[in-house]
Amino acid sequence: MSYLGAPDMKKQLEEIIHWYELRQDQGGGLGVDELMGELDGVMAHVRDQFQEMEICSRLSSQEPDDLEAIKLLRPEGDRRLVARLADIADFDDRLMGAMMGRFAGCTLGAAVELLEIDRMKGLAEIGGDEWPPMDYWQYVTNGDVLRYTKNRFIDYTRDRMCGVPVDDDIAYTLMGLMVVERFGPCFGTADVVAMWDELIPIAYTAEERALENYRAGVDVEKIGEVNNPYVEWIGAWIRSDGWGYMSAGWPEVAAEMAYRDAVVSHRRNGVYGEMMFSAAIAAAFTLDCPLRAIEIGLQEIPAKSRFADAIRWALSVADDVTDYQDARDRVEAQFKDMNIVHAINNACLVVFGIALGGLDITKAISQTVAMGMDNDCTAATVGSLIGAVVGKDGIPAHWTEPFGDTIQSYFNGIESFSIKDVHARFMTQAEKVWAYHQSS
Known part of the structure; x- marks a missing residue:
């Protein structure tokens, strides 16, 4: 490509x-x-x-936006992996592992989001950190600069962290939980954007454009595409995790929930990314191999889409990738000139991060962050997938102790969340999602 x-x-x-x-x-x-x-x-x-220009008919037929058309183009697959939610061994522990893995990967990457590799190496040298980073950073640039109106960059460092610092990757995971709590498992796209409008004070690229369109009175079915050149960027698949948590063991349901969320702001491969990773996370709770979970996630998106082609390529060469630099070089060569916040190239880095780390979450998120590009997003997803397999006890304490029981929030009117409470709420909604789909 x-x-x-x-x-x-x-x-x-x-x-x-x-x-x-x-x-x-x-x-x-x-x-x-x-x-x-x-x-x-x-x-x-x-x-x-550019907006009015039609894409080629072949590509359009292989990459539909309609959910039913997407389903027709899926390969054969494992739509549901267990008969009951209760059949997932240690689900409560694995759910906490997925959450903590996501928080850790995101926080490690957030302090150096989008920085080039040499710049990150320099920060590690100044702070006396190992490279690639095996713990949270001790030194960051622009320490007093705010992220998302709440935490300063210095709040993402090892000695200054007090709870999970704010990040949109974490915020949208919590948003998914609150959407299902308010509107139920059959929530609609209009419900999602209404909650965004209520709670999100700041958004970027595709999400910002969708909110602008919504507030301007554009039809909800069109808010994700009007004047939106960001529809295939990474912003949808960073919202994957909550749907996977609440549909644990049932990848098809996770992908359907992800679809209804993704089309708020994205189209085609932007949507497929969220569907694939949601399904993969749902699958990971039942498996002992996160790469196998990604293979199952691929079964929920069009087989001939560019996203599916890219993930198959990444899986095919993953065993040959030697380290973070090799991973980055391969992606740069395969997707020359693709934007560094695109859904496709960053998804391949997730595959490589898992391949390099295996079930060693420290090595996996360390290597993934060191790859650069949109590395808070990629490391968060790597952490979630591995955490869902290894559980909380599989995550070294130095990644989780700085969080205490607090998730910082930049939502309107919500200062913070309790980690234990969020875990319990996800457990409750998972039971409700399963009950709803088993009865329908």
Whole structure:
């Protein structure tokens, strides 16, 4: 799979802005505002042309957005792995393991999100940390800068952490729980975005655009696609975990719940990523191999989609990947010029992180964070999948002790959550999800 890099127009646009500023400072030369208005009109026209452009018919037929069409294009698969939720041995412990693994992976990556590998190496050297990191960071840059209006970057370091620091990857996991608590297992897409509108003070890329469209009165079925070039980025599959937790052992149900959430903001491969990882997490609670869980997750998305092709490639070469740098190099070569927050390339890094770490969650999240790209997202998913297999006791204490019993929150009107309470609530909703689908 190859990608043609976009023309580098950022520098040109920056220079145009600087010319505008200069001419304004010099007294507003004739035609300054007219020129900027002309540029704005041209850019709006080009954007609209891209939005209206049709994708190729072959790709469109292989990558539908409709759930029933998606199901028709799935391979044969293991839709349900146990007869009852109670048949999952030690589900309560494995659920806590999945949660704690997610929190640990996310927190380790959040402090260095999107940084290049050499930059992370430098931080490790300054802080006296091992590289790749085997514990939370001791030194970060921009320590006083806020993330999500709540925690400073320094709050993500080893000695300053007090609870799970805020991150959108954690927030959306909790959001899924609250959606099902309020609206039940058969919640709709409109229910999801209504809760976003109520609780989320800040969002980015696809989620931000969906909320803008919703608040502007766009039909709920269209809010994820109107003026939204981010529909295949990573933002949907970071919302996977809650559906997998509440559908443990039943991958098909997890994928269906994920679909109803994903289409709020994403389309095609952005949606498939959330469906696949939700199904994989649901499967992991019944297995002893997280890579096998990913194989089962693949059974819930179109077999010929670009996302499925990419994951099959990653699985096929995973045994040959030697370390974080090799993983990053392979993904860069396979998906040249793909955006570093795309759903596809980051999903392959999840596969490689699990392959490198096995059931050693420290090694797995360490290697995954060291790969860079959207590494709080990737390490969180790696931690969730492995944690669902090994349980809480399979996670070394240095990853969980700094959390105490607290999850920090940036939701409107909610300062924090209790980890024990969230665990109990997920257990309750899992029972309700199972009861609902067994009776329907």
